[in-house]
Each structure stands twice: as C-alpha cells, then as structure tokens.
Amino acid sequence: MVNQDRKALPLFPMSVVSELTDLSARQVRYYEEKGLVMPVRSKGNRRLFSFYDVDRLLEIKELIDQGVNLAGIKQVLKVKTEHQEQIPHKEEVPEAKEELSEKELHKMLRREIMESGYMNKSSIVKGELSRFYH
Numbered sequence: 001m002v003n004q005d006r007k008a009l010p011l012f013p014m015s016v017v018s019e020l021t022d023l024s025a026r027q028v029r030y031y032e033e034k035g036l037v038m039p040v041r042s043k044g045n046r047r048l049f050s051f052y053d054v055d056r057l058l059e060i061k062e063l064i065d066q067g068v069n070l071a072g073i074k075q076v077l078k079v080k081t082e083h084q085e086q087i088p089h090k091e092e093v094p095e096a097k098e099e100l101s102e103k104e105l106h107k108m109l110r111r112e113i114m115e116s117g118y119m120n121k122s123s124i125v126k127g128e129l130s131r132f133y134h
Helices: 003-007 014-021 025-033 051-065 070-086 092-098 102-115
Strands: none
Touching: 003 051, 014 025, 014 051, 025 051, 051 070
C-alpha cells in the first residue's frame, strides 16, 4: 500500500480528532455540515477521520485563528485543492516518460552521443538508455 493511501484511511474517531486538533466535537460537526471536511461513516454511523481530515481541520483552525471567515476558508481550500490536482504526482512522472516513441528515443540517444563531452555535458541522460534494452 502506498503511503498516500495510508493517509486516506479512516482511522480516528471523533474523540481522538478533538484531542489532536483542540476542536470541540461540535466545531468538527459544524465544519462537516459546511462541507469543509468529509469523514467516512462506519457501519454504526460513527465518523471516522483520516490523516488528511485531521490535517484539514488543523488548517481550518489556523485560518480561523487568523481571522478568516468560513467563506474565505472555503476559497482557500478550493484553490489549494485545485493547485494540488495540477501538480503531477511522483507516480505520474515515469508514465509521462514512457509516452516517448521509439523514434524519439533513438533521436535523443543520437543527440546525446553526438554531444557527449561537448562543454562538459554528460554523455547519456541517465535512465534513457535502459529503455532500449528490455
């Protein structure tokens, strides 16, 4: 299991979240009502929070302490979420490299060989040569 997936696991009941965040259960429920945090419900209908939920609640608390109102908090969290979706994750970077065609890889290798040693440039881009040998 990937570390990011582990952070998304719903583990913490309301009592633990309240203790970790110094927020009352009522405050947490209010933020849930406003759509700022969305805990998972257990079979017994208990709220279970993930590490991400706890982080978000801590961020909400910090913004409240700075005097930001709920509308402002929603906007800050929306912009932050949109920004994070635009940044490629580490797992996505290798996939982008695999999209190179065989012709492009041969062209890249030829260029690297021709320019090797020129102006102290390294001879081969690390990892690119391994694509030719399966």
